[in-house]
Amino acid sequence: DADVTQTPRNRITKTGKRIMLECSQTKGHDRMYWYRQDPGLGLQLIYYSFDVKDINKGEISDGYSVSRQAQAKFSLSLESAIPNQTALYFCAARPEETQYFGPGTRLLVL
Amino acid sequence: AQSVSQHNHHVILSEAASLELGCNYSYGGTVNLFWYVQYPGQHLQLLLKYFSGDPLVKGIKGFEAEFIKSKFSFNLRKPSVQWSDTAEYFCAVLIYNTDKLIFGTGTRLQVFP
Numbered sequence: 517d518a519d520v521t522q523t524p525r526n527r528i529t530k531t532g533k534r535i536m537l538e539c540s541q542t543k544g545h546d547r548m549y550w551y552r553q554d555p556g557l558g559l560q561l562i563y564y565s566f567d568v569k570d571i572n573k574g575e576i577s578d579g580y581s582v583s584r585q586a587q588a589k590f591s592l593s594l595e596s597a598i599p600n601q602t603a604l605y606f607c608a609a610r611p612e613e614t615q616y617f618g619p620g621t622r623l624l625v626l
Numbered sequence: 627a628q629s630v631s632q633h634n635h636h637v638i639l640s641e642a643a644s645l646e647l648g649c650n651y652s653y654g655g656t657v658n659l660f661w662y663v664q665y666p667g668q669h670l671q672l673l674l675k676y677f678s679g680d681p682l683v684k685g686i687k688g689f690e691a692e693f694i695k696s697k698f699s700f701n702l703r704k705p706s707v708q709w710s711d712t713a714e715y716f717c718a719v720l721i722y723n724t725d726k727l728i729f730g731t732g733t734r735l736q737v738f739p
Contacts, residue, residue: 547725549725549727556635556731556732557731558630558716558729558730558731558732559670559716559729560729561727564725566725572725606669606670610725613658613675613677613720614660614672614675615727616672617662617669617670617671618669619668619669620669
């Protein structure tokens with residue numbers, strides 16, 4: 517397990533607002549990931565990071581940005597939230613070949 | 627493009643019935659294979675994984691999966707389901723030596739007592 521935590525667990529925001537989702541892991545793993553989950557679509561990769569200086573775009577990075585402030589912290593930002601960004605967001609960390617997921621943040625954009 | 631298919635979108639079973647959930651992937655090279663489970667309102671948890679060796683792998687809670695390389699499949703099985711197995715199940719494929727973990731769209735399993 518990678519002991520991944522996410523805050524907040526639930527968030528409601530309005531269109532056009534900036535919002536940040538936080539992710540932390542306690543085991544010192546280099547690789548961290550952000551996914552969004554939509555009903556019927558599985559998980560789609562937004563961004564991933566191999567270390568503090570290495571950030572990579574995933575499949576659906578448009579409208580999102582990330583920051584790897586430290587090895588343990590990987591934040592996801594929505595600069596100007598829109599309703600179709602309403603989803604469940606998961607952070608994951610990867611020791612070796614297996615990704616372990618955080619509890620998720622449920623985001624509603626009105 | 628690589629993809630993962632889970633053909634069963636919604637499965638409804640009675641307790642004690644046997645379960646098999648299909649997973650097929652499209653990639654000709656080496657892969658690592660995973661099944662994750664998501665109980666209602668919870669995060670994804672690793673159920674089992676296959677990297678190499680015996681193609682029949684056993685996971686937690688009595689689940690097992692068989693990797694059939696010739697069929698590009700990694701089907702999940704359980705001989706006798708319980709009500710507590712009600713959840714969504716995701717198959718995922720990691721392209722070897724990459725960070726590309728590709729998820730299927732998930733199968734929702736409902737088990738009735």
